[in-house]
Amino acid sequence: MEKIIRINNREINIQWINQAFMNDSRPVLVFLHEALGSIIQWKSFPSELCHSLNLPGIVIERSGHGKSGPLTGERDITYLHQYADETREVLREVLNPTQKTILVGHSDGGSIALIMTARNPKNIQAIITMAAHTFVEEETLEGIHPAIEAFRAGKLDGLYKIHDDKTQSLFYAWADTWLAPGFKKWDIREEIKSIPVPVLALQGKDDQYGTEEQVNSIILNKENRIGKIIPACGHHPHLEKKELVIRQIEDWLKSIPN
Secondary structure: OEEEEEEOOEEEEEEEEOHHHHHOOOOEEEEEOOOOOOOHHHOOHHHHHHHHHOOOEEEEEOOOOOOOOOOOOOOOOOHHHHHHHHHHHHHHHHOOOOOOEEEEEEOHHHHHHHHHHHHOOOOEEEEEEEOOOOEOOHHHHHHHHHHHHHHHOOOOOHHHHHHHHHHHHHHHHHHHHHHOHHHHHOEOHHHHOOOOOOEEEEEEOOOOOOOHHHHHHHHOOOOOEEEEEEOOOOOOHHHHOHHHHHHHHHHHHHHOOO
16 A cells, blocks of 8 residues: 655655554564665565565655655765655654664665664664665766666666656766765765664675675674675566575574564
8 A cells, every 4th residue: 555645845655565464563674765766666575575574564765756756955975864864754754653663775775774773773673785885886886877878768768657757857866976076985884883783785796786895894794794695686686586585584584583
């Protein structure tokens, strides 16, 4: 079930999964999408993961994406921190004050999950990241240029069906921000060292937007953090290797304290 809510004069679209389970003590899976993502681009993954774990879930469509309202203001080096604040505001609005959550973030969404928890881990039980970024690599920037060429050639016109008239502003807000010279200073590695909750960091071996150093910078050889590199997989492990990813998440959650 999708629903538009208002947060500080912004319209944010959310989707509930297994909402009937919200009345008990089970944690809620919170799905945070990629840079050009939306609810529909997750496909069946959130629903299948929630049902396999018998947990409720909420999929959040950030400002500027999908059916949510348009982007407001210019993006800068703090934009992922701003989205972390927005996500926290959404959860305050729709969850009760003591509700536990498990954050599931892909790409930008994984970075947002890490930032959220580093800033305030209250009620966050665990984090699962897929292809998250913690610093800017040349591989990331090199992966953006072909995307720009594809967008200009009309090869990504399917995005217009998802983001409608927000598509062009959203695309260039992503591409131009990451390629801006000042954005090379973006780095959350020091910030996320103090995260106290368990973390599972997944990444495709063939991810065109980042190397294994992204995973290494998240796990830091800490006992409550595990990193897994998925062979023959690119930037979308939850779509390219869905069954494997769900199984790895199931096994990992069984191994950590509730």
